[in-house]
Amino acid sequence: MSSRSLIHVPTAPATPAHGEKPPKLSGADFKRWQQKMLFYLTTLSLSRFLKEDSPVIAADDNDSQRRSAVDAWNHNDFLCRNYILNGLDDTLYSVYYSVKTAKDLWDSLEKKYKTEDAGVKKFVVGKFLDFKMVDNKSVINQVQEIQIINHDLLAEGMDINEPFQVAAIIEKLSPMWKDFKNYLKHKRKELKLEDLIVRLHIEEDS
Structure with missing residues (x-):
């Protein structure tokens, strides 16, 4: 016993x-x-x-x-x-x-x-890594798509902090945004996500 x-x-x-x-x-x-x-x-x-x-x-x-x-x-x-x-x-x-x-x-x-959750996590990570911005769509709309993927990553328990999100969005800007992208790279440490989106919005409108 x-x-x-x-x-x-x-x-x-x-x-x-x-x-x-x-x-x-x-x-x-x-x-x-x-x-x-x-x-x-x-x-x-x-x-x-x-x-x-x-x-x-x-x-x-x-x-x-x-x-x-x-x-x-x-x-x-x-x-x-x-x-x-x-x-x-x-x-x-x-x-x-x-x-x-x-x-x-x-x-x-x-x-x-x-086991299935691990497969979902792998799929979401792959979706994030494969995402590339294109020139024929609004940058702001594409930023929103990235934010949805980020939300899915957070839901799967992955730690995605704000500086990482800012750096990722800048890196994924399309070739047409090359000059502005280089400018933003020098500013990314002081940029919050909301500030970045505002600047992209202004740049796109101009």
Whole structure:
């Protein structure tokens, strides 16, 4: 019998005063769904079962207290697992309903979607690196496109500070802006993003 099996397990989770049930996961926005589900399970006093392995008891162990503790653990793990399953849409439910414990289910979902998140991050970084301004489109509109990509990078947990954004926009100016680009390079340390956009706007209008 492992030491963790001797820890007292409540026979029923505490009833929360409040707690909003998260929307069903369809495959998008996994990180947001995961955070909401974690909070929801915490209000139900079930989040510990996302990390604990099932306690093991010998078949010939007749200690009633240990057996009661294991039964209670299994009951609460069953509840936790089904709260997670009911947070999945029907398609994902069909894929994951056979997973035996809450921990295995949580780990399986995290492994699948964190791998996909890494692919999304790689795609956004590639989109940023490949972006080049062209002469036949408004510079300001193209700056807005870069800002949208920057927002996506931030959403993926990448630290994109303001000086980097300023330097990146200057570097991506089209060849037609060569002279103004060289001028801005000497000024970039003192330029804020808003100041840069104003200067580009004025230059484009003139």
